[in-house]
Amino acid sequence: LKKNDGSSLKVPLEMKSDGEHLYIGDNSGGLKIIDVSVDPLNTETTVLGGSARNSTALGSGNKLYILRWPDKLETVDVTNIAAPSLVATYQQSGIVHGQGEVVWKDDYLYIANYNLPFRVFSSLDPFDLSLVGSLELGGVANAVALRDDYGWVAMNSGEIRILDLSNPALPEQVGTLPGPAGANSRRVEFGGNYAFVAHGQAGAGIYGILDPTEPELLGIIPAGHQILDVEFDGPHLFLLEADNSLLAVGGF
Numbered sequence: 001l002k003k004n005d006g007s008s009l010k011v012p013l014e015m016k017s018d019g020e021h022l023y024i025g026d027n028s029g030g031l032k033i034i035d036v037s038v039d040p041l042n043t044e045t046t047v048l049g050g051s052a053r054n055s056t057a058l059g060s061g062n063k064l065y066i067l068r069w070p071d072k073l074e075t076v077d078v079t080n081i082a083a084p085s086l087v088a089t090y091q092q093s094g095i096v097h098g099q100g101e102v103v104w105k106d107d108y109l110y111i112a113n114y115n116l117p118f119r120v121f122s123s124l125d126p127f128d129l130s131l132v133g134s135l136e137l138g139g140v141a142n143a144v145a146l147r148d149d150y151g152w153v154a155m156n157s158g159e160i161r162i163l164d165l166s167n168p169a170l171p172e173q174v175g176t177l178p179g180p181a182g183a184n185s186r187r188v189e190f191g192g193n194y195a196f197v198a199h200g201q202a203g204a205g206i207y208g209i210l211d212p213t214e215p216e217l218l219g220i221i222p223a224g225h226q227i228l229d230v231e232f233d234g235p236h237l238f239l240l241e242a243d244n245s246l247l248a249v250g251g252f
Contacts, residue, residue, distance in 0.1 A: 023058070061126065067101070105146050189231055193208060237250075237252055
């Protein structure tokens, strides 16, 4: 992933957007922020250095939650985006694994946590996170995305597990979406009536989700290289590839 001045980030693993910034966790350089309000590849700010496999979740009260390798869940205050501060750390081996994805919704953190169970934490007190629910998935989970009361979990096997999260303390699997041939599903993103899935070498899948429990495959965007992440910031879909390329697809 290159900026306009030609310099590069480390190997990127994940990105999130708040409409004005892309938050990118890379393989060894910690968390980066790119200002996309004017020029999507113009300004890079190193926020927090640290170990690999960073996933971030944007919460309320200017709080950012970071899943960090090997076993940490961190709370960061980003009131000052140029100088964020670490305010709390949840660390417990076997409960949190730094590979996977964390997302935030309505005071809960949902974690697709590698080969560990799917986990739900309460963030009512961002300084004292607590585990409230879990679900065994029976496989390696790479990511999760939320839509209404449902969660889509991207599995290393290529499929998508569809979960009912209407009760955060009792997550329940209600469906399975098979991936295309050769898929290694890495990320899921929702936008409008669509779901976008980074299927690795199999490209990026576009799904219609008028019913989120019975999605319809609408098309596949071919991959030049393995697609690691997708981020929708309408009307554009950003695709993050394994060769450090950031592609933008319009028309949504």
